[in-house]
Amino acid sequence: MAPGMKLASGLALLAASASAGSGHGSSQNVPEQEHFTGYMQQYLPGGDYKAYAGKWAGDKAQWRTYQGSYAGSSANYTGYMQRYGGGQANYSQYVDMYAAMAGGDPSSGSIWQGKQGSQLSAWSNAMQGTMGKYIPGSYQSFAVNAMESPAASGGNGGYQQYMQGGAVGQQGHTDPQKDAANLAGQGHDAAGSHSSGYQQYIDQYAGGDDKTHPGHGSAASGGQKGGYGQYMHQYADQYVNKYAPAYRKYYQQYTGGQHQGAAEAREEKVEHKEDDGRKEAAHKEKAERKKDAEHEEPAHKEKAAEHKADVAHEEDAPKEKAEHKADAAHEEDAPKAEAAEDAAEPALLAESAPAAAVAPLVLASAANATELKQEAEDAVHRMDALEQALKRSEEDRGALERAAATDADALVDKQRAALGSVLSDFRNCSGTPKACEEKAREAIKQLRQEGEQSLHNAEKAARKAARQAAKKGQATVRTMAEDVRRRTDALARADGGSRRAADLASRLDRRAQDTASRAERHIEKLARMREDIFRHHCRRAEERLKHEVRMPEALSSEQPSKPAADVEGDVAAAPSLLLARAPEKEHPAAEQAAKQEPPAAKPQDKQGARPVAKAKKNATQLREELKLKVEHLEAMEQAFKRAAADEAATQRAALVDAEAAVEQQKQAAEGILASYRECSGAAEACAEKARQAIEDLRRDGRRNLHEQQKIADSAARKVAETAQKAVRDMATEVRDQADALVRASPESRDYAEKADRRAEDATDKAERHIETLARQRENAFRHEAEKAEKRLEHEVQVPKAMVSKGAAAPTLLLAEGSQEEQPASKQEQPAAKAKKSAAQLREEAEAAVRQLEAMEQDFKREAADRDATRRAALADAEAVVEHEKQAVHGIVEAFQNCSGPAAACAERARRAIEDVRRQGRHRLHEQQKSASSAARHAAREAEKTVREMVAEVRQRSDALVRAAPESREAVAYADRVNRRAQDAAEKAERHIEKLARQREEAFRHEGKLAEEKLKREVREPREVAVALSRGRQEERRQHHLRGEALAAVQAEISRGNTWAVLTVAAALALLVGHAALRLRRRPSAAVLMPDDVLG
Structure with missing residues (x-):
């Protein structure tokens, strides 16, 4: 609560007390009237307090301005709390609990001397209920000590102790009547002092904004380091001026008036579950943080608890508000941060990243130009940011x-672990050694095949996942x-x-x-x-x-006997040690040393004594051999690197x-020409x-050439695989x-690990160089094959002399010509011609x-x-x-000149306009398709033209090399020309592709706007619409x-x-009656009907 609002609340309480006391008559001197002057002089600064009330209370209160500006008639807080607050939003339970803190009779002044103790006692009871609900049991003692200290004193000290900086409380218990006398005796001294009283709080936190008190104006203006007005002016004005108009518009558009109910009805079903989930997660996280903070927070001392007890209520409101804002x-920000991490994370290409939600657009109007920008x-x-992250x-x-490497090594380790069980079964096999060994070999072969199949499946799955992730990204x-385009x-x-907005939009669109x-x-x-990395590691x-x-x-020759198995010990139990053990034939130096040593006479001597000098000698030899192998592997890597860098040789x-x-x-063409002659x-x-x-x-x-290209590609792949296998074998030997x-x-472990890492790095680099060299060979032969095909088209072709009928001796077929068939007079000196x-x-x-x-450059400018x-x-x-x-x-002109009924003419005009609009949409779609196809x-x-120009440059450079094969400068110049042409061609192709895409997008975009x-x-004009309306009304009336x-x-x-039915019935009745009468007159006739029926 702001200080001004607190002061206004205090004034309202004082006014209520004064009005309550005036009912007893002016002649009675009640206690609150006797001490009212001292109370006002102590707790109100000198000057006119009405200025405070006029500024911080009534219609001029800041919260009323805020509510009138932003809430309007839609600030239904009660409905919001009933819907979303739940059981915790029942404000009455908190009123019942904390209203008792005012004491038994807060409006009466007859017990004013003991009222402070009564209120503190009630406050203690309310706080005990609160602490039992919200504070863990192990931490309640600290809060109880801080609470019982002021309550046990019976209210003595109280607010006067706090306002005087705790001086009174340090002296023990005091008398309330003495405190009242002190209140009356201080007068303006307390009001004018800056070291105690309420004015100290105002000067410290309200700053120099209050100009109604001349006695404190200079001090307040000079001590604005904690000023509330300075804080609001420094930090709040710029944000209020920046975001308040947009918030007001948003509030009126989405929550105000008639849109509120419909918006809540539409969004409640869709967003309620998601909001509940996010809020629950956020509250759980907040509770965990709060719990951790409570465990880490040290115990407060009793004096600090007493000092902060009175201002706890002031601090709760802004803290709760800040916590709600933080939540x-x-x-x-949680979904935004997750979407940004999903977009910027490289796992976007491997995981299924959700599609980015597109925010709704703001209405395109002049008032929203800043927000749209x-x-x-x-x-x-x-x-x-996404592009930089990628x-x-x-x-x-x-x-x-x-x-x-982790995924591939995991598969290998799995097979190695299975190998351990196979070897264990082999050692425990009870059959013949040969059968056991054959069974173990089959099992190991099956393990290796399963591992290779698993690697192939993993490689295929990784390639598919990378492609799908790339498409999603x-x-x-x-x-x-x-x-961005829509915005x-x-x-x-x-x-x-x-024009300015259009230029800015165009720049942003181009940038996007x-x-x-x-x-x-x-x-x-x-x-x-x-894909390449996973393939390489596979x-x-x-x-x-x-x-x-x-x-x-060690196990391949025959099954070891029981004593041998016992001697092996842990080595036989660990398959990795068996696999890592180097065979004896790989250490020639060790073999020579073994040959030079005298043979041992007994196995017991061989197993027993192990000289230290021999162990050191073997370690030194192994260290030297390891160093030589690593250096040899690194030399091989450098050789592959030089070969990959020498593109000219390839x-x-x-x-x-x-x-x-x-x-x-x-040569075959020359043979055909000879046969023709x-x-x-x-x-x-x-x-x-x-x-x-x-x-x-030529065919x-x-x-x-195509077959040779395939053979060259296959050979390059095979050579690359062989070289990579050789490099990998050397790395295995080093390991x-x-x-x-x-x-x-064992003390050489660091050196061995370092050598192993060097070998692995050299192997990786060598494999990359081998892969690069293989691709260069494939590309180079493909390029030269294309050039050779064009040479075949130009040089191996039908000579023009064959076209004429009377050609007896056709000229040379080849485009370069033959010096043998040219006349001697036309031949020039060879050196001069070559130089020229x-x-x-x-x-x-x-x-x-x-x-x-x-x-x-032209394509670049166009793009x-x-x-x-x-x-x-x-x-x-x-x-x-148009x-x-x-x-x-x-x-419309035909409608105006129509001589028929107005309704019929209007209907024909409407149908014609509808057909025109449909034809317009169809034409726009066709135009868009044709534009895309044309682009x-x-x-x-354009790309074909560029490639033809590149081929022409290559042809000329090749001709230059053939003309001066001994000149290194000519060969180097030809290589530079080829590289320049290739770079220019690649750039031109990128510009061409970009230009085509721009044309397609531009036609698509403008087509939508045209629709x-x-x-x-x-659409039909007003007159046609009126005629249609009248025609429909006339049609309804006729209907x-x-x-x-x-x-x-x-x-x-x-x-x-x-009437017809009645007439027929009457006629039938007459006919029946007439027939009955005739029968009755005849004596001989029997009576067919009784008299009552005839009657």
């Missing part, structure tokens, strides 16, 4: 390596980009379509799209890294299975193979036969050597590369100019809308009239039917 903030920027910042995950290769990124569109429309593209690339790369695990899950050599090797295939086809048949038949042979030759050449060194010399062609080819290659780089793409899409969509609007104008086609054509515009603008006429006709028909 609400925690409940609100803030939301759009926040959405872009979230995308940036980038960090991509760079953190070690985490992926450790995870994959990319979908999440695209969803966030679409959310930027709303921002662009908010300020009346101003670029971030989304980078994030997608990170996700794709991260998924590939996971291969390592397979090698471990082959080397570790096998029959130990390209030269691939070029030699491709050139050999082309040369073979060229010797052909004795008709010229046309010979030419057609040669043409067909050359076509078959065979392409097939041979066995390290284990042997540890067994021979090399310089010319260099210039042509440079020009081709520059042209390709210029094209790449960066998103506004141009958007304007083009907008123009096409607007053209469709066309439909003109069609609507024509329909894809244009992208493919909305069609709904708004392409009503027809119904009434039909009812009248039916009524007439029913009445006519009734």
Whole structure:
């Protein structure tokens, strides 16, 4: 409670007491009137107290302003507490408990001297009930001591002790009458003092905001270090000015007026369970934190408890408010923090991350422009954070390596544990040694096959999970980009379509799209890294299975006897030691030392004595051998690294193979030409036969190149696997050597572990270099095969001379020509021609590369100019809308000139407008499809053009190398030109892909906006609507009239039917009576009917 509100409450209590006392008459001097002046002088500062009441009470109270501004008529706190508060919200139980703290008769002044003790006693009883409910039993003693101290004193000391800084309480028990005399004697001294009294509290915490007391103004203004007004002015104004308008609008929109009931009814079923779950979790977490804090909190001393007892009520309110705010903030931020962790965590690619919930949009209006801008920027910042998190995950290769290694090693360890049981069964086997050994080998083979199958299944599952996680991650990124697009569109429309808002929205949209593209690339790369790493560790695990899950050599020859098994001891019981034991043939130095030693005569001497010098010698030899093997493995890794870095050598090797295939086809083409020249048949038949042979030759050449490419890929894979197996075998040898060194010399464990880690690192690097080298070989041969295919197209082709009918001696088939068939007069000096062609080819290659780089820059500028793409899409969509609007104008003119009934004309106009709107939507959809198809086609054509230019550059660089094969400078220049062309081509392809995607998204976006515009603008005009309304009213009236006429006709028909029935009945009756009379007149006739019937 604020100090001003406390003061207002005190004034209200004083006024109530004064009014209660005035009822007894002015002549009676009751005790509260005698001490009222002293009370006011002690507890109110000097000056006019009405200024306090006018500022902090009544209609000017701050809480009334807040309630009038933000709550309105919708602040139904009672309904809210009845719905959500539960049993704890029954405020009456707390009133019944704590109202007794005021004493038996709080309004009476006759027992004022003992009232303080009575109130403290009642307060003690209420606090005991509270502590028994909320404070654990082991901690109640501290609170009871703090509570019983003021209660036991009978109220003496009280508030006067607190206001004087505890000076009175330290002197023991005091007399209440003396305290009253002190109150009356202090007067303005207490009011003007800054070291005691209520004014000290005001000066310390209320600051210099109160200007109504000149006696304290300077002191308060000079001591604002704890001022409440300064705090509010410094920290609250900026947040109130910033967030109050948005909160007021939100409050009026979602909780106020007629929306409150409907919103609660709609959201209660959906959100109630989720809110209950989150609140329950938050309260549990809060209770745990509070319990921990209570266990860690030291016991308060009695003096501190007495000092804080009076201000406990003041501190409870802001503390409870802060706790409620903290709980609400925690409940609100928990799902956001979980979504951000799921989005930024690299496990997004492995776990099923929930799709990010899209927040509702604020109404696009000028008043909400600031809020829309803030939301759009926040959405872009979230995308940036996600992209950075993915980038960090991509760079953190070690985490992926450790995870994959853990999974693969777990499978191997499982098989090794199963191997222990197999070996135990083998040692306990009671059959023949050969049968037991064969049975054990079969079981071990089955274990190894099961382990390999488990590794294959795990690799397949990891690859599938990585792909699915990548798709989900990319979908999440695209969803966030679409959310940014929606918010930027709303921002662009908010300020009346101003240029400034449109530019800002466009910048934010471009930034979000670029971030989304980078994030997608990170996700794709991260998924590939996971696949490659897991594949690599699965291969390592397979090698471990082959080397570790096998029959130990110590048990492979024959089954050990009982004494031998006893000698083995723990070694036989631990299969890992058997597996790690290095075979004797791997240690030639040890074998030589064993050969040089004299043979032992007795087995007892061999088992008994073990010289220390021999153990040290073996440890030294093992250490040297381990060092040599590690160095050899690291040297092999460096060799693979140099081979992987030398891309030129790989390209030269691939070029030699491709050139050999082309040369073979060229020689075959020369043979076909020779056969053609010797052909004795008709010229046309010979030419057609040669043409067909050359076509078959070129087809065979392409097939041979494809087969060679497959063979090269397979060879590169096989060589890579062989090299990786060799490296892994060396690493296994190093590990066995390290284990042997540890067994021979346990103090060398650190050195062995260090050597093992060096070997593992070198093995990992070597395997990566081998994989890179294999891919380079595949790519290089694929590249050279493509070049060779194009050379086949250009060089092995039908000569033009064969086309003419009278060609007796066709010219050379090959594009480069043959110096033998050219006239001698046209031949130039070889050196001059070679020099000239090399310089010319260099210039042509440079020009081709520059042209390709210029094209790449053009594509880059086009991809960066998103506004141009958007304007083009907008123009096409607007053209469709304008066309439909003109069609609507024509329909309206036809309606106005219609000479038939107005209702029929209006109905025809409405149907025509509906058809126009449907056709407009169909045209927009078709336009969007055609634009997407055109963008894809244009992208493919552009990429094809770029690739052709790259091929031209490569052709020229290859020609340059062939023209000057002995020049290293020419070869290096050709390599640089090829790399420049390849880099420019890759950049151009990325720009082309980005431009195509921008065009598709722009047409899709503008198409949606155009559809909305069609709904708004392409509709029946007012006159048509009025005519339709009148026609419908006339139709309803005619229908009503027809119904009434039909009812009248039916009524007439029913009445006519009734009269007809009656007439027929009467006629029948007459006929029957007449016949009866005739029969009765005849004497001979028998009476057929009695008289009563005839009557």
